[in-house]
Amino acid sequence: MKSAPAATIDAYIAGFPRDVQDILQQVRAIIRQTVPDAGEKISYGIPTFTLHGRNLVHFAAFKHHIGFYPTPAGQETFREALSVYKTGKGSVQFPIDQPMPLHLITRIVQFRVKEVTAKNKKK
Numbered sequence: 001m002k003s004a005p006a007a008t009i010d011a012y013i014a015g016f017p018r019d020v021q022d023i024l025q026q027v028r029a030i031i032r033q034t035v036p037d038a039g040e041k042i043s044y045g046i047p048t049f050t051l052h053g054r055n056l057v058h059f060a061a062f063k064h065h066i067g068f069y070p071t072p073a074g075q076e077t078f079r080e081a082l083s084v085y086k087t088g089k090g091s092v093q094f095p096i097d098q099p100m101p102l103h104l105i106t107r108i109v110q111f112r113v114k115e116v117t118a119k120n121k122k123k
Contacts, residue, residue: 008042012042027066039051046058051117064095065086070090081107
């Protein structure tokens, strides 16, 4: 029987081995540092940051990688920088056995903040 998904990002992170927790906390910290007023929630069963009521980025841990979900627009804008990683529609896989590209994650989050803020102003 599968356990219920975590209700908070803290609970989600706590469900992984210490080394993976450390990586997830790095990713969380860089997002929080980039967007201090972002909201945090679990959406689609994974950690999600929000801004102006919209999803900003998601991330998740897997056996061999950290999944990062900046939406298709976020991924397309950084296509060249992300070309060294396995990608899917709106997703990037950062290998768990390599340093997280925190500078790149920061740049993608900054792009998403601009994108979400612009959409919010159009409301």
